[in-house]
Amino acid sequence: MITLAEENYLKAILSISLNEGGKVSTNAIANEIGTSAASVSDMLKKLQEKKLIKYKKYKGVELSESGQNKAINILRKHRLWETFLVNKLGFNWSEVHDVAEQLEHIQSAELIDRLDIFLEHPKFDPHGEPIPTKEGEIPSTNTTPLNELQVNTKGKIMGVSLDEKDFLDYLTKLNITIGTEITLLEKISFDKSLSIKIANTKQHISNDVAKHLLIKIS
Amino acid sequence: MITLAEENYLKAILSISLNEGGKVSTNAIANEIGTSAASVSDMLKKLQEKKLIKYKKYKGVELSESGQNKAINILRKHRLWETFLVNKLGFNWSEVHDVAEQLEHIQSAELIDRLDIFLEHPKFDPHGEPIPTKEGEIPSTNTTPLNELQVNTKGKIMGVSLDEKDFLDYLTKLNITIGTEITLLEKISFDKSLSIKIANTKQHISNDVAKHLLIKIS
DNA sequence: TTATATTTTTAGAGTAGTCTAAAAATTTAT
DNA sequence: ATAAATTTTTAGACTACTCTAAAAATATAA
Ligand SMILES: [Mn+2]
Ligand SMILES: [Mn+2]
Ligand SMILES: [Mn+2]
Ligand SMILES: [Mn+2]
Numbered sequence: 001m002i003t004l005a006e007e008n009y010l011k012a013i014l015s016i017s018l019n020e021g022g023k024v025s026t027n028a029i030a031n032e033i034g035t036s037a038a039s040v041s042d043m044l045k046k047l048q049e050k051k052l053i054k055y056k057k058y059k060g061v062e063l064s065e066s067g068q069n070k071a072i073n074i075l076r077k078h079r080l081w082e083t084f085l086v087n088k089l090g091f092n093w094s095e096v097h098d099v100a101e102q103l104e105h106i107q108s109a110e111l112i113d114r115l116d117i118f119l120e121h122p123k124f125d126p127h128g129e130p131i132p133t134k135e136g137e138i139p140s141t142n143t144t145p146l147n148e149l150q151v152n153t154k155g156k157i158m159g160v161s162l163d164e165k166d167f168l169d170y171l172t173k174l175n176i177t178i179g180t181e182i183t184l185l186e187k188i189s190f191d192k193s194l195s196i197k198i199a200n201t202k203q204h205i206s207n208d209v210a211k212h213l214l215i216k217i218s
Numbered sequence: 219m220i221t222l223a224e225e226n227y228l229k230a231i232l233s234i235s236l237n238e239g240g241k242v243s244t245n246a247i248a249n250e251i252g253t254s255a256a257s258v259s260d261m262l263k264k265l266q267e268k269k270l271i272k273y274k275k276y277k278g279v280e281l282s283e284s285g286q287n288k289a290i291n292i293l294r295k296h297r298l299w300e301t302f303l304v305n306k307l308g309f310n311w312s313e314v315h316d317v318a319e320q321l322e323h324i325q326s327a328e329l330i331d332r333l334d335i336f337l338e339h340p341k342f343d344p345h346g347e348p349i350p351t352k353e354g355e356i357p358s359t360n361t362t363p364l365n366e367l368q369v370n371t372k373g374k375i376m377g378v379s380l381d382e383k384d385f386l387d388y389l390t391k392l393n394i395t396i397g398t399e400i401t402l403l404e405k406i407s408f409d410k411s412l413s414i415k416i417a418n419t420k421q422h423i424s425n426d427v428a429k430h431l432l433i434k435i436s
Numbered sequence: 437t438t439a440t441a442t443t444t445t446t447a448g449a450g451t452a453g454t455c456t457a458a459a460a461a462t463t464t465a466t
Numbered sequence: 467a468t469a470a471a472t473t474t475t476t477a478g479a480c481t482a483c484t485c486t487a488a489a490a491a492t493a494t495a496a
Contacts, residue, residue: 005453026474039454041475046452058461058474089332099326108317114307223483244444257484259445264482276444276491 002050004105007074008033009043010052011104013063014071018138023060069136076132078104079125080115086126087119093126093177094168127168128159128178128214144217146184147194147210154183155215162212171213174203182215220268222323225292226251227261228270229322231281232289236356241278287354294350296322297343298333304344305337311344311395312386345386346377346396346432361432364402365412365425372401373433380430389431392421400433 012032016024026044030037044061047053052067063071081103085096113134116122123139125131130139143158157180160171171177175198185202186195192207230250234242244262248255262279265271270285281289299321303314334340334352341357343349348357361376375398378389389395393416403420404413410425 003452027472036455037474038456038476042453085329089329089336091328091332095328099324099329102324102326106317106320108320110309110313111303111307111317114309118307221482245442254485255444256446256486260483 002052002070005043006047006050006052007070007105009040009047010063010067010071011074011078013053013061014068014075017062023062025060029061072132072136072138074104075138076134077106077112079129079131080112080119080122082125082127083119083122083131084115087122092168092172094165094172096126097163097165124159126178127163128157129161129163141214142216143214145211146182146196146213146215147187147192147207149184149215149217151184151187153215153217154181155217156181157213158216159214160212161214167209167212170209174205175199175201176213181218182213220270220288223261224265224268224270225288225323227258227265228281228285228289229292229296231271231279232286232293235280241280243278247279290350290354290356292322293356294352295324295330297347297349298330298337298340300343300345301337301340301349302333305340310386310390312383312390314344315381315383342377344396345381346375347379347381359432361434363429364400364414364431364433365405365410365428367402367433367435369402369405371433371435372399373435374399375431376434377432378430379432385427385430388427392423393417393419394431399436400431 009029012029013024016028016032020028026037026040029044030040033040044053044055047067048055051064052070053061054064055061078100081100082096085091085099086093116134122131128141130141132138141158144155145161149155157176157178159178160168176182180198183197184194185197188194193204194207194210195202195204197203227247230247231242234246234250238246244255244258247262248258251258262271262273265285266273269282270288271279272282273279296318299318300314303309303317304311331352340349346359348359350356359376362373363379367373375394375396377396378386394400398416401415402412403415406412411422412425412428413420413422415421
């Protein structure tokens, strides 16, 4: 049996290694989960026991084959539930993450299979994030963070890499959502902020915002 | 904060008092939850602390106002989720209880409001059990258990009072479901078993089965 | 009404997960 | 290469929930 806490650790390790690659540090996990490094150390020992991770003290951690399968399945459930909440229940994309954090732990393979069918096998969640397949594939999306684009490049927003209410509500206020056409007008070297054009309106955003906007160049 | 275990205790107390009325005994709860009487005693003290129950040692327990509200809300969630699983995801009525046991603990009032709308405000769950309203009303159903009917009475099955896979699968095998017209032909005094007629076919069922079939006399 | 059986509570202990403080290991700077 | 800073682990303790065994209370029967 795998506990809810263990599931959250596996998910955190997956999330960090998808973003940063390589071994994951104790502190990175503590930071991601919002817990102490001591608790992480404790838990890593338990996950090691269960062969869900490969862990050498002080040397960082990575998911084992079975740990990775479990983690990806949780990610799949999270994103399918978010899709359900937005597409079927009419939630706003900024409102679904916290509920999905609970729903992702419901244990029933049959439920997820049927949900996937009910949603007509969605490929992306409401934030443009790819939904892992039942087989554990995470389709790679060919996108670039907005802050890495060249000036005068035109593209379309395919997704966001941050799922926090404040951030998503701010995007909505800026008329930014998935599918929005965007042109990068200018990069300010002083603070790395950007001038952009959306629907013929010029706007200014910080680098912190831009780096979480995933663009497909057109 | 209320824990998952506490929620299950409140639900068990509600369920027992709906069936039997009056104070609920420690053993009845232990039996319902499948735990020891000692654990129940422990937990009753905690629920008392939180003013969710009225409890005098050795004298049994009843829900407080706030405990009852909480318990009814869990029942509402359970039955709405079961309705979702059957009506939207195509599960069989015998397959949904265990998953609903998990889903009923998801914390989000908004989610349940929207689910209720999505399901078009269902009044009954897939087992014919009434779904409590948001205000906490449990609509009473004017039905009689089949084993309490007079011989030669005709009626319609409005619901079942037991939600176990074996039982429901057996009913399906007998062509019994909600809405089925049924006539009570004979009561065997020796073992209290019953002869019944369904769709012009004569069948024989035990008292144990009959008592969980809720009939509206026609 | 005293004895017996049943029910309920307490006592003591175990597991899972969490925390803070301190020790040990590793990395960075001088 | 040593010292200082940082990271990670261990130690010890706490909460929530669980259990078995034994004691206390209540119900039933002779
Ligand atoms: Mn999310
Ligand atoms: Mn998402
Ligand atoms: Mn049920
Ligand atoms: Mn039901």
